[in-house]
Amino acid sequence: MTTTAEDTATLSTRQRAKLRSRLVDDHKATELLISRLVSDLDSFQHSRQDAPVDDEHDPEGPTLAFERSQSTAILGQTRIHLSQIESALEHIDGGTYGVCVTCHKPIPVARLEVRPYSTQCVGCASKVR
Template identity: 45%
Template sequence: MDTARDLLDAERRVALLRLAALTGDFEGVVAASRDSNADDEHDPEGATIAFERSQVSALVLQVRGHLAEVEAAIQRLEDGTYGTCERCGQPIGKARLEARPAAATCIGCASAL
């Protein structure tokens, strides 16, 4: 299962890089609006600063969730339960694990969710 570990480590690295970039984006939006007295809520030129903050915040939450899934999969790998569906106990298909290395459920159980 070295391949699974490699895939999970790669997923983790990408998620951490994405999280760092999004955190920087969020801090940039906040810093840009801190000293501004612009009424961005009524600006006809585009998205409001509050909207941009909300978008970046949602993306940060999404990446954090994915990172938690990857870390849980790494733990399952270390525990020897990686590749076994958490719901039904059956093996998770190889193709599913290649497509979603952090998958915790088989296709059947994932479809039932």
């Protein structure tokens, strides 16, 4: 056994705790956003069922359809974000946080400060297309 863990540890316990609480806050906010988007989509669904389907003069028609597709897109992105946060929290609790999942090199603290949910270093993240 070498001191590898110590060599790759770029985060102090305090920094890790700070990032963890940011992730927990973000997780709460993201869950809230998801439930709001879901209920938005629900209400779109209802207004579409209530509204006469063939009324071309309904000014709400295209707007609702547009908003609905926007909300669906945002919901999809938000769900991905939530799973990123959850995976980052798992990494923190599992002791593997701050290490790139692809190349196993430490992720710079500056990157984690900007994106606490990062599980890849900049080099590997930019390779994923």
